[in-house]
Amino acid sequence: MDFTTKKIRNVAIAGHGQTGKTSLFEQLLFVGGAITKPESVASGKTVSDYTPEEIENKISIYSSLAHVIWKDININFWDTPGSSDFIGEVISAFRSSEMALVLVDGRAGAQIETIKLWRDLDRRSKPRMVFINRCDDERTDVAAVTKDIHDKFNVQTCPLTIPMKNASGFSGVIDVLKGKAYLCSSDGTVEKQIEIPAEFKDAYEDARGVLAGAAAEGDDDLLIKFIDEGELTAEEITNGLKVAFENNRIVPIFCGVVLQNSGLISVLDFIAEIAPSPFERLETAKDADDADITVKISEDSPLAALVVKTSSDQFSGRLSYIKIITGTLSADSEVFNLSEGRKEKIGKLFRCVGKKLEETKAFVAGDIGIATKLGFTKTSDTLAASADTLSFVRLRHPEPVYSMAVSAKDKKDEDKMNELLVRYAEEDRTLSYKYNSETKQNVISGMGDLHISILLKKVQNQAKISIQTDVPRIAYRETIQRKAQAEYTHKKQSGGHGQYGRVVLAVESLPRGEYFKFTNAVFGGAISKSYIPGVEKGVREAMENGVLAGYPVVDVAVTVLDGKEHPVDSSEMAFKIAARNAFKDAMRNAGSILLEPIMNITVLVESKYLGDIMSDMSVKRGRILGQTPIGGGIEEIRAQVPQAELLKYAIDLRALTSGTGSFETSFDHYDPISGKIADEVINAAKEFITIKQSDD
Template sequence: VHEGGVKDEKILEPPAEMAGEMEAAASRMMDAAAEGDDELMMKYLEGEKLTEEEVIHGLEVGVASGKVVPVLCGSAATGAGVTLLLDRIVGAIPSPAEKPKRSGEEEIAADPNAPFLGFVFKTTADPYVGKINYLRVMQGTLTPELAVKNARTGDSERMGTVFFPRGKEQLPTTKVIAGDICAVAKLQHTRTGDTLCDAKNVRALAPIEFPEPIYRIAIVPKTKADEDKLGQAVARIVDEDPTFRHTRNVESAQDIIEGMGDIHLDVAIEKLREKFGVNVDTAEAQIPYRETLMKPAQAQGKYKKQTGGRGQYGDCWIEVEPLPRGGGFEFGERIVGGAIPKNYIPAIEKGVREVMEKGLVSGHPVVDVKVVVYDGSYHEVDSSEQAFKMAGALAFRAAAEKAGVTILEPILDVEVTVPEEFTGDVMGDLNTRRGRPVGMEMTGPGVQTIKAQVPMATMAKYALDLRSITKGRGRFRAQFSHYEEMPMNEQQALIQEYERRRQAESEG
């Protein structure tokens, strides 16, 4: 029994009533240690007791093979058990030096006299000091004012203040030799995963592979002051955490943050408030739906206005047709006989594009459409670019009404990796999200990977739901695949929500 903290830890005798449990646990540990080595197994089966050194050796072999996973107890609050943890790391965990060399790897000797080579493994943003990079010196010696090169960007950096981090303390130093970890302030072009090296001996260490974000929400600054500080504060957090991302969705006018789950983003939002003084509210990230037309159609758009002076007159006939998914927008003209002067054609296209950008039935952009102007008329005095822009907009709305409008939703390629016993529950959950399974394979002992195509709209909180379904043992990744037509009942719900929102805005 360990009691107290790191500095005043006491090891006490366990209660007498736990003797049976301790004996059983010790027996299980002996079993695990013996399984790691044939000689130990033979000795154990012959009834001989293993020595402490033999047990440690057997556990080390088991840990190295992945058959044994040490579990220790401790307290982060008091530090109880920390010394035991450190002892076990040294005594029962294989040394990194024992790891077999992989093909293509180069051995780096921790030589303080070799050309400098350092790896940046962490970045923090201090509101007063600025960016701080933490690095391990792999070779050579690091000193303040040392000029180095960033192997990723090719940029030169000059070391500023160099210090050893000790909790909240920063202990300045004039020299860091190979094998040591230190921190450097105010490097301009360096981020986590970068290699810093001698300019005459450029080498790049393998970068850290970070997982793709799986959870996203929108953040809204509470005040104008918060809005002014938001961009810089979020950029600082992105510097600190490569698994955290921030984008500005121009279409929805939302600031989107992405991370590895709800707790990850909660911590980032708390950091915005505590560290940078930026307060935000949260909202669901809007789904980037699209609209398109269902069939070809023709329509006229005529804009005519007389106010006493010079009037406004624009008249055009257009035909529209849907394009294949991903076809974008095509615009052309087949005017003959000068029915519409050529200089008014761009104005018609502008009117069409403005309607497409605003959407027709749900407020989302129209895509995959071809528009051709084939007839019309004009007035020598009253026609203008503005009049033909209005005519183009009217014509496109009229043609779209005849052609019919449908809503497209983004579909994601999703891969879910779970222990085999949760496969049925995960498949059932994906079905409730309108997911279509496209494959399933064993990707490890007792591990299944399910591949499916799922609408983005149903995946907003999937990271939380998967954690609940699999008791935290499942993981997934998702990436955009394509757009496809939304089920009609889902379209109607989206259109009704859009109409309610428009009505609320018009009422004030």
């Protein structure tokens, strides 16, 4: 079945872990008729959580896409993981959806991951609705959670459904827009529509008034009429809600019980009848001067599409999830990959319900399709009808915050391990896999220890290999503290041609970050000009391994002061060797010290953990730069901390904040270390750094 842009809706289901997102996704597919039997998360048979690692961990790790057709509208739903370790998957879903359905546990209110996701949705200006789950639990208070959302996010909420709850418990919801009630059934069937019971009439009238007030936000004329007459017609409310929701002025609140299918029809109705289609929504592209411009989603122009996610499936191979922005993407066609600057062949196209693929001939603007087995196209690439189209802004992924050094237990498995890790780092843009030539380690980095440990387990199972992990080594540096001089004469007489070169040089500190400066101040030809490059080479070679622990030397100015040469035995090589040794001696005379990398860190935590975070920062030799409340009871702490203290921060922060904190880091500068800390680094370095011996 084909859908025009106006008949498409894209919705990302998001929120804190364990709020019921995967269950909601499953039940929505069931109520919408896309599946005949919903499964529980515990059974490991849900549409969304079907990979071995999701079944084993009983959490969502990857985003899943599925569609339902509701009232002639094709709704694409994304289920996303709640843990910030898998934020990359959420980014794919947010980028390709025009709105989000934020799930909140009725017993807990808006929890920290929800607050962080909300901030992200704010940055993207995406409308969002909220579903308050677990209304059958006696601890759930829909009014209190609604107030919590209003207070934490400073938004105008409006009730689309309200719970029917009395002394004998929860029986269903009232759809405030439709003026009907839905009874939930205990046997797992779809909820049944009834007239609003008399005992809930007052609650309904109150909610209807609030809803009309919110709808009036959509339009000045409506607002005037609402103020004058105190009410609006059903049609006016519908039209007002459309505008107010689309422009992010109201947050519709739904409630229910996911596992009893309660409250879901109202959600589907709202999405199909009120929420915006992709038509005329905007996507950001780059113009010829690299400036951001917006593009309207519409069928009219030639094809332009953005790859929002890549995954691999053991049966279908590589799957590329593509959001069509303009035009139509057709099966068996040729498109231009603007990011790579070459043509890509599109073979078969699919729509999906989790892992079940339905072959589809074409996708129009606004829809999200899946192409299998593309040759080279990656996430964030733009595909278009021709080369002279604009390319879309790449998906913005945060920098990895947690790293592990990895090696195959059995040397012969190293290639297999590398191949898989390289591939997964290409699919998941929040992963990075690199060889660090300084520390001589392969390092895998990601969004947290869970992210990395699940990945490594997957690779080990898939390749049937065993992987060893280590804390990554730090890339220390060496430098000098004061001015010094040294001289060295390289002299060898071993029959035939001899070797002779004498170099006198001075070293001096440079400001941090200036790395190296070389000056020839030899007066009167003590060393011929032709030998000076040999001297510089010798110095540069010596700088590769400092005299303390073999780390690279930085921020040193070297001046060649004097020297001596021999008419027959001197050579560039002889001067290189002399310079290398003179430099090492000068380093020793100049008081060598170690430098360690200092990172900028930004931590987000609930304010009750502030004290614990601060004292932990001081234990970690950190320097606090600032602290700001950012709303929702969340504090942002900015600090500078040595990288060596942050290697396990993902784990430490989880322990300190019961898993609710999060952080970002980036390199800032190098600072000197001394005493016990430096001694430990020097001793540890002896194990793996082989300081190059002079080859004289």
